[in-house]
Amino acid sequence: MRLWFSSIILIIWIAMAVFGPLLPLMPDHIELSQILTPPSDAAWLGYDDLGRPLWDRVVIGARFSFFVALLVVSVSLLVGTFIGAMSAYIGGWFDHVIVRVIDVFLAFPGILLAIALAGLLGPGLSNVVIALSIVGWVGFARLTRAQVLALKGREHVQAAQALGAGRWRIILRHLLPLIAAPLIIESTFAVAGIVIAEAGLSFLGLGIQPPTPSWGSMIRDGTRYMLVSPHMVLVPGMALIFVVLSVNMLGDRLRDWLDVRGRVTGKV
Amino acid sequence: MLHFIFSRLSSALIVIIGVSALVFLLIHIVPGDPVEVMLGETSQPADREALRHALGLDQPVMTQMLSYFNNLLHLDFGTSLHSKRPIIDVLLERIPATFELALAGLLVAIVIAFPLGMMAAVRKDSVWDGGAMAFSMLGVSIPNFWMGPILILVFSLWLGWLPVSGRDGFASLVLPALTLGTAMSAILSRMIRASLLEILGEDFIRTARAKGLSENIVIIRHGMRNALLPVITLLGLQLGTLLGGAVITEIVFSWPGVGQLTIDAINQRDYPVVQACILLISVAYVLINTLTDVVYAFLDPRIRLAEGQH
Numbered sequence: 001m002r003l004w005f006s007s008i009i010l011i012i013w014i015a016m017a018v019f020g021p022l023l024p025l026m027p028d029h030i031e032l033s034q035i036l037t038p039p040s041d042a043a044w045l046g047y048d049d050l051g052r053p054l055w056d057r058v059v060i061g062a063r064f065s066f067f068v069a070l071l072v073v074s075v076s077l078l079v080g081t082f083i084g085a086m087s088a089y090i091g092g093w094f095d096h097v098i099v100r101v102i103d104v105f106l107a108f109p110g111i112l113l114a115i116a117l118a119g120l121l122g123p124g125l126s127n128v129v130i131a132l133s134i135v136g137w138v139g140f141a142r143l144t145r146a147q148v149l150a151l152k153g154r155e156h157v158q159a160a161q162a163l164g165a166g167r168w169r170i171i172l173r174h175l176l177p178l179i180a181a182p183l184i185i186e187s188t189f190a191v192a193g194i195v196i197a198e199a200g201l202s203f204l205g206l207g208i209q210p211p212t213p214s215w216g217s218m219i220r221d222g223t224r225y226m227l228v229s230p231h232m233v234l235v236p237g238m239a240l241i242f243v244v245l246s247v248n249m250l251g252d253r254l255r256d257w258l259d260v261r262g263r264v265t266g267k268v
Numbered sequence: 269m270l271h272f273i274f275s276r277l278s279s280a281l282i283v284i285i286g287v288s289a290l291v292f293l294l295i296h297i298v299p300g301d302p303v304e305v306m307l308g309e310t311s312q313p314a315d316r317e318a319l320r321h322a323l324g325l326d327q328p329v330m331t332q333m334l335s336y337f338n339n340l341l342h343l344d345f346g347t348s349l350h351s352k353r354p355i356i357d358v359l360l361e362r363i364p365a366t367f368e369l370a371l372a373g374l375l376v377a378i379v380i381a382f383p384l385g386m387m388a389a390v391r392k393d394s395v396w397d398g399g400a401m402a403f404s405m406l407g408v409s410i411p412n413f414w415m416g417p418i419l420i421l422v423f424s425l426w427l428g429w430l431p432v433s434g435r436d437g438f439a440s441l442v443l444p445a446l447t448l449g450t451a452m453s454a455i456l457s458r459m460i461r462a463s464l465l466e467i468l469g470e471d472f473i474r475t476a477r478a479k480g481l482s483e484n485i486v487i488i489r490h491g492m493r494n495a496l497l498p499v500i501t502l503l504g505l506q507l508g509t510l511l512g513g514a515v516i517t518e519i520v521f522s523w524p525g526v527g528q529l530t531i532d533a534i535n536q537r538d539y540p541v542v543q544a545c546i547l548l549i550s551v552a553y554v555l556i557n558t559l560t561d562v563v564y565a566f567l568d569p570r571i572r573l574a575e576g577q578h
Contacts, residue, residue, distance in 0.1 A: 103279070104286030108546070109553045110512015112530075116546045119534035120298050196411045200516055203413040204531055216413070223417045223520075227425045237414040245409040252405070 003253055006246035013243050016059045017066035025056040028211050036229045046231045049221065054235045057213035061236065064214050065243065068128055069194040073187050075133040080140025081183065085171050087141070088148035098141070105138040111197045118206040128207050132197055136190060143186050147179040181258040188251035192244045199240055215240045272565050280558040284551055291547045292336050295539050296329075306349055306537045319349070323540065345544040350536045355544045358529065363548075365435055366525030369448065370514055372441050374507070376449025377456050384453070385460025390487055392465060400457060407454020412513050416447040416520035433522035444521040452510050459502045464495040497568050504560025508553050515549075 034047040045054040087098035105113070117131035151157065152175065160174050201207040202216025210217060215236040222232030295302055303320045304311070317326075323346070324332045339346070345355035388400035423443060424432040431440045467473065468491055476490045477483075515527030522528070526545050533541035 100282060100286060103283045104290060106508075107283050107287045107554045108550050109508030109510075110515075112512045112515060112546060112549055115515060115530065115534070116294060116542060117297070119531075119542060120294055120539065122299060192409070200411060200413060203516065204519060206534070219414055219417070223420075226417060226421050230421055233414070233417050233421070237418075240414065241410055244411075245405065248405060248409050 002249050006249040006253075009242050009246040010250065013062055013066060013246075016062035020059045020063050023059065025059055026053065027056040027060040027213050028052060029056075036225060036232075038229060038231050039235070045235050046229070048218070048232055049225050049229075054218075054231070057218060058215070058236055058239050061213040061215045061218060062239070062243075064125065064208050064212070065195050065198055065240070068125070068132070068198045069191045071129045072132040072136050072194045072198075073190045075129070076136030076190065077140050077183065077187055079133070080137035080142075081144045081176070083137065084141035084144030084146075085148050085175065088145040089152060089167065089171055089175070095145075098145070102138055102142050102145075105135070106142075108135070111135070111200055114197060114201065115204065115206065118201050123206055123209045125208055128198060128201055131201070132194055136194065139190065140183070140186060143182060144179060147182060148175055151175055151178055185251060185255050185258065188247060188254055192247040192251065195240065195244055195247070269565065273562055276558050276561050280554050283554050287550045287554065288337065288340060288547060289333070291543050291550075292333055294543055294546070295323075295325075298539065302539060306539060322347075340547075345547075346540040348533075348538055348541050350533070350538045350541070355541055358541065359526065359544060359548055362524065362526045362529050365523060366514055366518070366527060368441065369444055369517065369523055369525060370507070370510055372445035373448030373452060373510055373514070373517075376445050377452035377510075380450065380453035381456035381460055385457035386464060386487070386492065388457065388461040389464035389468065397461075400461070404454040404458050407450055410451070412447050412451055412516045413520055415450065416443070416517060419443045419447060420520075433520075435524055440521075444517050444523055447520065448510060448513055448517045451513055452506055455506055455509070456499075456503065459499055460495065463498050464491055467491050467495045470494075497564065500564050500567070501560060504557045504564075507556050507560075511549055511553055 029052060031047060031051040031053070033051070034043065034053075035051040036049055037043045037047040037051075039046040039054075043053075045058065047053055048057070083098060087095045114131045114135045117134055118128055121127040121131060148171075157170060157174055160170050165174070198207060199214065199216030199219070202214040203220045205217070205220070207216060208214045218236035219233055219240075222229070222234075222236070225232055298305055301316075303316050303323070303325060307316055307319060320326050324335055327335070343356055345359070347353065348355050348358055351358065384400045384403065388397040391397055420432055420443060423430045430442050434440055464487075468487075473486060473490055476486045481490075514525065515530060517523065518525045518527035519531055526549060530542060530545040530549075533539070533545065
């Protein structure tokens with residue numbers, strides 16, 4: 001049941017993101033007579049403080065949450081896995097330095113570093129992606145490093161080394177496939193984290209700039225009209241929570257299925 | 269034990285130096301000329317040069333960095349561009365509010381998470397367990413910046429029980445603390461459940477039951493006491509999420525703490541203040557974690573005694 005729920009929500013989310021621009025939506029169209037109209041049969045999800053249709057804005061907002069999450073998780077996964085694998089495989093002083101760098105990045109609590117980076121880089125889509133990626137790679141690097149450390153002494157790796165396989169061949173062909181499962185799970189939870197972080201930055205006014213809709217900035221706009229039109233906070237908030245909840249539930253499921261703890265040991 | 273404390277403190281020091289260096293570099297990622305961004309495009313060249321000189325940005329980077337670290341050692345964060353006051357004074361004004369909020373949030377998290385996590389573990393796979401874990405899943409999926417406004421809507425605007433925002437007595441603390449605390453309690457209750465479940469499968473629990481102890485004593489005295497140890501470490505780590513979340517919660521409730529100062533400073537392009545705030549929160553987080561590790565080592569005789577033999 002739960003899997004059905006999360007699959008359906010996620011399919012809708014991705015479909016909105018990919019096909020949203022093809023739909024006849026008018027997220028910036030102002031209908032002065034409809035200002036703050038609550039949801040009804042005629043108004044679907046209602047209208048915001050400027051008379052813009054919330055349904056259109058939620059659909060277009062899905063686009064940014066999805067593509068920011070996709071980009072940030074891809075970049076973080078690639079960079080983090082690369083650095084983590086290199087660090088564990090090469091070892092020595094290189095590993096020592098990388099571990100310190102990871103520790104330093106982890107010392108910034110939550111999305112604080114992303115807030116600072118986005119604030120200083122200035123608003124905009126690419127800066128949001130840069131800020132969140134600079135914060136995001138660390139988790140993947142730490143995970144990959146721990147897993148590679150636990151695996152690099154295995155017999156099949158020694159056999160490959162004895163056969164003269166190069167460093168890259170061993171990392172790519174003999175180590176990474178074994179740690180794919182935990183990386184997939186980490187990526188899933190990272191998507192949920194990034195969706196919230198992107199909305200958080202937009203809520204603070206540091207993300208995608210108006211009039212382009214983002215779920216975070218829609219919630220912020222809504223807080224000003226909460227008493228008269230709570231739907232302005234409820235609608236984008238529910239969209240955000242449904243997506244994050246679905247991704248988290250999917251991650252939980254994947255963790256049970258792939259049973260990571262049973263297969264790979266060696267936590268830091 | 270001393271050896272352990274020393275090694276933890278020295279690695280904390282290295283991390284703090286690294287964090288400071290990264291915070292120093294922040295001003296150099298501002299696109300274009302940071303002085304022009306801070307003062308605005310219409311500023312006079314003379315003013316720009318004065319600020320550039322005051323911030324040391326006309327010096328070579330290494331010189332800048334050395335004087336930056338030198339100033340940090342003297343707790344000199346510079347002067348706020350906006351209020352023209354020493355940043356350390358501004359920070360000291362704001363710290364109590366953030367400390368109060370974080371502490372209250374932590375308290376809420378503990379009060380919710382312990383009964384919930386323990387109940388879920390003891391009645392594993394029951395309706396209670398399912399309910400507690402559903403709450404936890406929902407809790408990690410609801411962001412502070414939505415939870416806060418909804419609580420304001422219900423308890424301030426509709427029911428009129430609590431103030432909407434600001435920091436004015438206990439009543440104004442309730443909603444921000446609930447916002448911050450419920451998010452953390454969601455994660456914490458999962459940890460408590462997992463930790464207690466692991467302990468309840470141990471042989472000494474079976475022994476305790478076999479010798480006829482009441483279930484309450486088995487769970488609390490034999491189970492929870494042991495399950496608490498890993499939870500303490502995770503609690504320290506989760507304080508990071510709490511501090512990060514405090515920034516957004518402070519914005520939602522206009523809570524006059526360091527988080528609000530950070531965002532105001534970003535909006536006013538008062539970058540020295542931004543740097544000081546980020547540094548302060550991160551260093552506080554590192555110190556809390558180091559303290560947690562030391563407390564953990566002290567509480568766990570396995571670590572305390574093993575280290576003592578060195």
